[in-house]
Amino acid sequence: MVPSFSSKGFPYYLPDSWPHKSELPRQRKSVKSSSKRKFSDASLSLELTGPYIEDALLLSAYDLHFRLLDRPERFFGSKKLVFIDSGGYELAPEFDATEPKQYRYRPRRPFGLSEYLRVLDDLPKTVPCVIANFDWGTRYRPVTQQIAKARALFHRHPSSLSNFLIKPGTGAFLEIEKRVRPELSAMRGFAIVGVTEKELGANLLTKLRTLASLRLAMDHCKMQEVPIHLWGGLDPLLVPLYFIAGAGIFDGVSWLRYAYHHGAAIAWDSNSVLKGRVADSAMRARALTSGENLVVLESLATSMKRLADNRASDFSVFNYYAEELEAAYRTMVAEIPELRSTGSRRPVETI
Amino acid sequence: MMGGGGGGGRSRSYSQQDVEAMRRAMEATRQAEGSRRLDSDVNRVLQDLLVDFNDHDTEELRRRLRSIDEALGDDVQFESFVLGGSVAKHTAVSGLSDVDALLVFDRDSLEGNAPTDILNECMHLLSERLSAADAVATRIGTLSVTVTYQDGMEIQVLPAVRSGNEFAIPNSTGTGWRITDPYAFRTRLTAANERLNFRLVPTIKVLKSLLTRLPEDQRLSGYHQEALSLETTRNYDGPRTVKALLLHVLENASGRVLEPVADVTGQNRFVDADLGPADSPTRRAVAASLAALARQLRSLTTAEQWRHAIAEE
Numbered sequence: 001m002v003p004s005f006s007s008k009g010f011p012y013y014l015p016d017s018w019p020h021k022s023e024l025p026r027q028r029k030s031v032k033s034s035s036k037r038k039f040s041d042a043s044l045s046l047e048l049t050g051p052y053i054e055d056a057l058l059l060s061a062y063d064l065h066f067r068l069l070d071r072p073e074r075f076f077g078s079k080k081l082v083f084i085d086s087g088g089y090e091l092a093p094e095f096d097a098t099e100p101k102q103y104r105y106r107p108r109r110p111f112g113l114s115e116y117l118r119v120l121d122d123l124p125k126t127v128p129c130v131i132a133n134f135d136w137g138t139r140y141r142p143v144t145q146q147i148a149k150a151r152a153l154f155h156r157h158p159s160s161l162s163n164f165l166i167k168p169g170t171g172a173f174l175e176i177e178k179r180v181r182p183e184l185s186a187m188r189g190f191a192i193v194g195v196t197e198k199e200l201g202a203n204l205l206t207k208l209r210t211l212a213s214l215r216l217a218m219d220h221c222k223m224q225e226v227p228i229h230l231w232g233g234l235d236p237l238l239v240p241l242y243f244i245a246g247a248g249i250f251d252g253v254s255w256l257r258y259a260y261h262h263g264a265a266i267a268w269d270s271n272s273v274l275k276g277r278v279a280d281s282a283m284r285a286r287a288l289t290s291g292e293n294l295v296v297l298e299s300l301a302t303s304m305k306r307l308a309d310n311r312a313s314d315f316s317v318f319n320y321y322a323e324e325l326e327a328a329y330r331t332m333v334a335e336i337p338e339l340r341s342t343g344s345r346r347p348v349e350t351i
Numbered sequence: 352m353m354g355g356g357g358g359g360g361r362s363r364s365y366s367q368q369d370v371e372a373m374r375r376a377m378e379a380t381r382q383a384e385g386s387r388r389l390d391s392d393v394n395r396v397l398q399d400l401l402v403d404f405n406d407h408d409t410e411e412l413r414r415r416l417r418s419i420d421e422a423l424g425d426d427v428q429f430e431s432f433v434l435g436g437s438v439a440k441h442t443a444v445s446g447l448s449d450v451d452a453l454l455v456f457d458r459d460s461l462e463g464n465a466p467t468d469i470l471n472e473c474m475h476l477l478s479e480r481l482s483a484a485d486a487v488a489t490r491i492g493t494l495s496v497t498v499t500y501q502d503g504m505e506i507q508v509l510p511a512v513r514s515g516n517e518f519a520i521p522n523s524t525g526t527g528w529r530i531t532d533p534y535a536f537r538t539r540l541t542a543a544n545e546r547l548n549f550r551l552v553p554t555i556k557v558l559k560s561l562l563t564r565l566p567e568d569q570r571l572s573g574y575h576q577e578a579l580s581l582e583t584t585r586n587y588d589g590p591r592t593v594k595a596l597l598l599h600v601l602e603n604a605s606g607r608v609l610e611p612v613a614d615v616t617g618q619n620r621f622v623d624a625d626l627g628p629a630d631s632p633t634r635r636a637v638a639a640s641l642a643a644l645a646r647q648l649r650s651l652t653t654a655e656q657w658r659h660a661i662a663e664e
Contacts, residue, residue, distance in 0.1 A: 048365050048373065284369050291373035292380040299384040316394050316592070319387035323548065323591075 001234070001297040002083055002251035003049070004058040007040030007068040008090045008107075009257075040068040045256055049290050050075030056130075058251045061119040062087030062111055076127040083163065083251065084129055086116050088136040089232065094198075113137050113153075120157055129160040130192065139167040143183045150190070163229060165194040173201050176213040184221040192249065193218065194229035197242075204238070205335055208245040212338035215246025236260050236300055240325050243304045244312055244332065245339065255293040263296075263320025390594055392654035397557055397593045400661055404556045406445045415485075415506060416452060419498065422480035427472055429454040433511070433518075437573050440537050442555045447563065448573055449497070449505035453520070458512050466521030466528065469510040470496055477508070493525040520618065531618040536578070539615070543581055548591040555580045557597055561644065561661055569637045571608075575623045578612045579604040594657075598645060605641035609634045 046069055050057070053075070061084055063069050076082050091107050113134045123129055133150030141149075146167060154162040164187060168174050174195060187193055195214065200207035211228070218226060227248035233239065234252030242250070259271030272278050272285050280288070299319060306317035315326035333339050416432055423429070436451030437443035443450075454473070461469075473496045478489040481498065488499040495507040512519040512528065519528035544551040558576055565571070571579070583603035589595050610629045611621040626633045651657050 044365065048370065052377065283365060284372060287365055287369040287373040288376040291377040295377050295380040295384060299381075299388070302388070314395060314398070316391040316398075319384060319391065322391070 001239075001301045002056045002058045002081075002249060003053055003255055003294060003297065004060075004083075004085070004234075004251045004253045005042045005046045005063070005069065005072075005256070006060050006085075006089060006253050007042050007063045007066075008060075008253075009095065010041040012038035012040055012068075013044070037067065039070050042253075042256065043069040043072075045286075045290055046070075046072060046075060048287055049294055051078070052291065052294060053079065055079065056081040056083060058083035058085060060085045060087050060090050061116045062090035062107075064119045064122075065111055065115050066108055073124055073127075076124060080128065081161070082123075082127050082129050084120065084123065084131045084160075085231075086132045086134045086136065086165075087111055088132075088134075088139070088165070091136045117153070117156070120153075120160075123160075125159070129157075130163050131157055131160045132163045132165050132194070135165040135167050140169060141167075142169050143179050144186070147183060147186045154190070161191040162189070163192040163194055164190040165196070165229075165231060168199050172199065173206075174199050174210055174214070176210055176217055180214065181217045181221075184217055184223065188221070188223060188226075190226065192229050193223070193226055194231050194249075196231040197233035197252075204241075205332075208241060208332055209336045209338065211242060211245040211247055212336050216338045234297070235265055236263055236296060237265070237321060237325075239300060240304060240307070240318060241328055241332065243307070244329055245336070255297060256290065258293075259289045260293045260296040263318070389652070389654065390590070390592065393594045393651075393657045394592045396654045396658045397553070397597075397661065400560070400658065401553050401556060401593075403662075404444045404447075404560060407443065408445075412450060412504070412506075415498075415500065415504070418481060418485070419452070419477065419506065419508065422477050423454075423473065424476070424480075426476055427454065427469065428460050429456050429510070431455050433513075435509075435518075435533055436507075437577075439533065440540055440577065441552055442540075442559070442573065442577055444556050444559045446503060447559055449507055451495075451507050451509060453509050453511040453518065455511050455513050455518075458514075461512070465526050466510055467493070467525040470521070470525065473508055473510070493523060494521050523619075529618065531616045533616055535615045535617070536574075536581075540577065540581055543584060547584060547587065547596065550591050550593050550596055551580060551584060554593050554596040554600060557593060557661055558600060561597075564644070565637070565640050568633065569640055571637065572622070572625070575612065578614075578622045579607055582612065583607055598648060601641050601645035601648070605638045605645065608637050608641060 040063065042063070046057075046059075050072075056079055057075065059069065059072055059082065064072065064084075065087070091111060093106070116134050120131055131154070133146070133153055135146070138146040138149045143166060146169075147164070150162070150164050154160075154164075166174060166180060169179055174180060193214075195211070197207065200210040211230070215228060218224070218228070228246055229249040229251070230242050230247040232252050233242055233247070234250050234254045239250050254265055258265035259268050260266075261271050261274055266274075268285060268289055271289060272280060275288075277285060277288065303317045303319065307315070310317065312329060315322045315329065318325055420432070433453040433455050434450065435453050437448045438450055442448075454469075456469075470491055470493075474489060474491040477486070477496060477498060481489065485500060486498045487501050490497050490499075495509040498506045498508065500506075509520055514530075516534050517530050517532045519530050521527075522529040540551070555577055558580060559573060562571060562576060580600045583600050584596065587596070587599055589599060608623075608626070611626075612623050614620060614622045626637065648657070648660060651660060
């Protein structure tokens with residue numbers, strides 16, 4: 001479970017005590033002068049929760065480049081892994097599948113491969129990083145070309161773990177049999193293979209089937225040890241299903257956009273009602289909800305590890321909706337032949 | 352509150368009080384999640400224990416019924432065995448529950464024999480013909496002949512006459528017959544079990560194991576425990592897990608046990624006449640014991656403690 005921080009869709013604010021020049025990386029020509037600098041609200045969330053995240057977090061190179069987060073490197077040191085997204089999420093105008101889409105979003109420019117590479121070059125060398133390929137730049141290319149470009153990028157950063165995000169190429173959704181399976185052997189050198197939730201399919205069952213197909217294909221290609229990173233899929237009810245289907249790493253910003261209440265994501269204000277916190281200030285509500293969400297994610301990770309240990313035979317490991325999840329699992333097994341053939345295999349690794 | 356990307360320019364930050372409040376909220380959530388996890392851990396432990404409770408040697412039971420059949424031979428002209436009681440209700444606990452084996456007779460073949468006549472004949476034949484190496488004791492009561500085996504299994508042999516869904520079994524004096532409808536209770540139990548996601552029957556089994564810890568004079572019959580479980584969960588709307596149901600049954604049974612529970616099968620007026628009238632000293636003692644057990648279980652903080660509490664000899 002990798003909590004993500006992204007400026008996308010969040011407002012900006014002026015810091016009280018700007019600047020902290022001495023602690024910032026070197027200035028870039030492409031960013032505004034410090035006197036006018038605003039940070040993303042995501043920076044506030046990082047400031048608040050960063051010290052309490054133990055395993056891993058995910059930041060976007062886009063946010064690092066435009067300095068939308070206030071000295072994020074302060075929170076790198078205590079993490080087992082720091083995931084760096086190449087900025088594809090921030091560059092795309094649309095949002096992830098589980099996100100509300102009421103925002104009118106326009107990304108900042110310019111941000112391309114060269115900017116991404118500079119961000120990677122500036123990462124602290126002592127931090128255990130997982131870096132993604134620059135998927136935005138190859139999003140319409142055939143998978144073979146995506147792999148080639150990714151290899152070149154990862155080659156420049158051999159000390160970081162490689163996280164190859166597959167894009168559909170042409171079309172809106174991944175076609176595992178037709179476009180991905182033939183190229184899998186070329187992906188064996190990558191530490192992680194990723195897919196975005198929204199590109200798995202048009203509906204939940206199709207998404208699960210696509211994921212299971214990828215997992216099965218990877219297993220057949222001797223890639224059992226390579227976990228699948230599901231980008232943008234951090235909904236507490238959906239994560240267990242994606243986990244069963246074969247994903248092992250989950251990130252997303254839903255934990256910053258929703259409140260996790262009794263195992264389901266609900267609107268913040270609704271959560272305030274249910275928790276008896278109607279009178280709390282917006283900042284207080286946000287602080288409480290963010291912290292609670294992190295704990296729920298930790299707990300969910302524990303549940304999934306236990307589910308893997310019992311090989312999906314006992315859903316009581318989930319603190320909420322165990323019966324519903326088990327029913328969904330039965331439907332999955334009935335509808336997705338790949339799950340039957342893998343015997344609901346479990347991922348090799350979870351975070 | 353977070354709408355509108357790119358707008359703003361407000362100056363704001365979290366106060367130290369906000370940070371402290373978040374810490375407290377995280378701790379509270381951690382405790383709540385831990386409590387839920389304990390629930391699921393305990394339910395898994397109970398599930399493990401239920402595997403042992405269900406470890407019936409059905410083949411051995413068949414073999415013993417065959418040997419009883421052979422021992423009775425042509426001297427007792429019954430038509431068939433019908434297994435009743437907890438075995439039929441699927442609430443039997445291996446090593447705890449006895450087996451009610453009804454010898455079903457054709458009414459015409461009884462030729463006016465009273466139940467005691469049949470029981471005496473059965474007692475005579477079984478004690479004489481069953482292998483002493485296998486069946487270690489045979490005793491007769493007003494309702495049945497009980498055969499006890501070396502491994503602790505007890506088979507109660509009851510003469511009965513079938514009439515549709517009903518059976519006539521010996522009355523309390525053994526001189527005549529009393530109509531009973533075993534399906535009346537079983538049907539209700541099955542419906543309740545289905546409503547509670549098939550967790551009521553496992554709960555009853557765990558309850559039966561747990562209540563062996565009560566003092567001898569406070570022990571409840573298996574049927575009484577089943578009836579209490581059924582009554583106390585009639586309007587239950589909580590989590591459909593064995594742990595939650597068990598605690599609910601114990602806590603509510605401690606009050607319900609003070610009053611006699613009617614026997615819907617018609618076999619007796621009450622299922623718990625042995626405890627005396629309402630609010631009798633025995634009933635009050637049982638009520639206190641059940642409440643104490645519930646309190647003890649509620650205070651347990653690990654799944655292992657639950658395992659010891661339930662499986663304790």
